Amino acid sequence: MSAEIQGADxxxxxxxxxxxxxxxxxxGVYCFGQDADMSQFxxxxxxxxxxxxxxxYYIRRVQDVMDGSWETDHTxxxxxxGLVMMAPYHESLPDGVKTAATGIEQALNEGSLNPFAGPIVDANGETIIKEGEVLTDDQVHEMNWFVQGVDGDLPS
Structure with a gap:
């Protein structure tokens, strides 16, 4: 990994x-972890x-199998x-960023924020999901476009 050569921060x-x-x-650059809290490293x-x-989740699913009630589905x-949480926020992050992030976590937890609710605009400026609409599970699974602000092209 040569982050400093590629200019990544x-x-x-x-x-x-x-x-x-x-x-x-x-x-000398920052990192963002995935799957586990990497701050100790x-x-x-x-x-x-x-x-x-x-x-x-696994305890619940195994119990479903043992009870004979297991069915395949998406999670x-x-x-x-309780499946996803954020690692502690680093002290170098501005207080406003930490406050905004924890506010988003709280809204997601309470169900008052849906990241798939419109309006959602794609990278070409086309409205994909209108205000008041929400992406369906199938639309999320089949997503083959970038949201506004993401530069690049999908592989063909």
């Missing part, structure tokens, strides 16, 4: 491995991260279901 990873955050700290660099807590537990 933050590294993210999806490996559930501390190495990318450790390398970010060595390079990169105390100066780790801003926060998504922490997955699969334990209660959208997220923050409100």
């Amino acid at each position: 933050i590294i993210t990873q999806h490996t559930n491995n501390p190495a990318p955050c450790q390398r970010a700290e060595e390079a 990169a105390e100066k660099a780790h801003l926060t991260g998504i922490v997955n807590n699969w334990g209660p 959208w537990d997220g923050i409100s279901g």
Whole structure:
């Protein structure tokens, strides 16, 4: 990883491995963790991260199998279901950022914020979901477009 060569000022990873955050700290850039709290491995660099807590989900699903009630389905537990949480926010983050982030966490947990609610505009400026509408599960699964503000092209 040569973040300093590529001009990155933050590294993210999806490996559930501390190495990318450790390398970010060595390079003097920030990191954002995934799957587990990586702050103990990169105390100066780790801003926060998504922490997955699969334990209660697996216990529930195994119990369903044992009870004979298991059915295949998609899992959208997220923050409100206790499956996802955020690692502690680094002290270097401005208070306003931490306050905004914890406010979003709270709204997601309470169900007062739906990240798939419109209006949602794609990268070409086309409204995909109108105000008052929400992406369906199928639309989320089949998403093949970037939202406004994301530059790039999908692989063909």
